Amino acid sequence: MSSEFDALPSPCYLLEAARLRENLQLIDRVQQASGCNIILALKGFAMWSAFPMVREYLSGCSASSYNEARLAKTHFGGDVHLYAPAYSEAEFPELLPLAERISFNSLSQWQRLGDQAIAAGKSCGLRVNPAIDEVAIDLYNPCHSQSRLGISVEQAAQDLPAGIEGLHVHALCESHADATSRLIQAMEEKFARWLPNLKWCNLGGGHLMTRQGYDVDGLIETLKGFRQRHPHLDIMLEPGSAIAWDSGPLVATVLDLIERGGIAIALLDVSATAHMPDVLEMPYRAEVRHGGKPGSRPYTYRLTGPTCLAGDIIGDYAFDHPLQIGERLIFEDMIHYTMVKTTQFNGVPHPAIAIRHEQGEIEVIRQFSYDDYERRLS
Secondary structure, eight states, X not given: OOHHHHTSOSSEEEEEHHHHXXXXXXXXXXXXXXXXXEOEETXXXXXXXXXXXXXXXXXXXXXXXXXXXXXXXXXXOSEEEEEOSOOOTTTHHHHGGGOSEEEESSHHHHHHHHHHHHHTTOEEEEEEOOOOOOOSSGGGOTTSTTOSSSBOTTGGGSOOOTTEEXXXXXXXXXXXXXXXXXXXXXXXXXXXXXXXXOXXXXXXXXXXXXXXXXXXXXXXXXXXXXXXXXXXXEEEEOOSHHHHTTOOOEEEEEEEEEEETTEEEEEXXXXXXXXXXXXXXXXXXXXXXXXXXXXXXXXXXXXXXXXXXXXXXXXXXXXXXXXXXXXXXXXXXXSTTSTTTOOOGGGOOOOXXXXXXXXXXXXXXXXXXXXXXXXXOO
């Protein structure tokens, strides 16, 4: 194992700045060639120590809460685009200074709060549900018939509400370019009567353009076609995963090795439920450096977390050598949708956060302590 990982605190998220820049350069190529604006979705990646680099390529952020909007305004600047499934009437006035564009999830929220937004000089939009089936996993599918997210196609049969300037749609999840094409087709078919009277259209996230094999040129042509058909629209995308895709690992340490029921078990200092929750929620199989599928190599272990949750299980992995207590394991692609979703369930320590700068040196940006745990409670 490389000594650079041995020198890190454990557990630790390690952002590879060079990989982040590669992603941003590709994303910038898409926005330059297509004429669309691309902004950062904070729900996927909110590591604000990396914002200076992101700001070189992207003009703003999308936020879905007061905390996200304030983080964007404080550490990123630029335009903040705000959407939430429901706004608190008590909190809404505090949101207004933080955002340039505000999207409403329902006509009732628009009717109650829209006047405040317009009086504050905000450009207002509605989130719509195009009722397309592009996401197989219900947990991440915002477009099923009973979804609480966005107004329905049937509601869009009425006239565009006065004061609405944009539409916001989110229908994809780690999707390919052909899904974006189908999304745009659905928008043009189902919201045709509204599009001519709008100023902007936000195509949301889920456009995983930085994944290997993604048809980037196809996406560019699709977006260019949409702009050509609707030259009056400011068209934007707000990817989350694509920004930080494959931009760094989560470093872990083996704490103990036991055997139960004929299975070798490695207990680690990282938790599926607390530090990589999508492993359980989606679920998906995290990639471990130098690890393979069970039985593909001589030594197979069940990798598990340190919490008391019985199901805190990362998965079964095979290695070329027997694991040792104190050995470092590297979980790949752990920068997006991890730090923004972590918990301190059971009091487990939050992983440290580090950056490998483009020149090669590693800097530990933050380590967490008991004080962080205590401050979350009362």
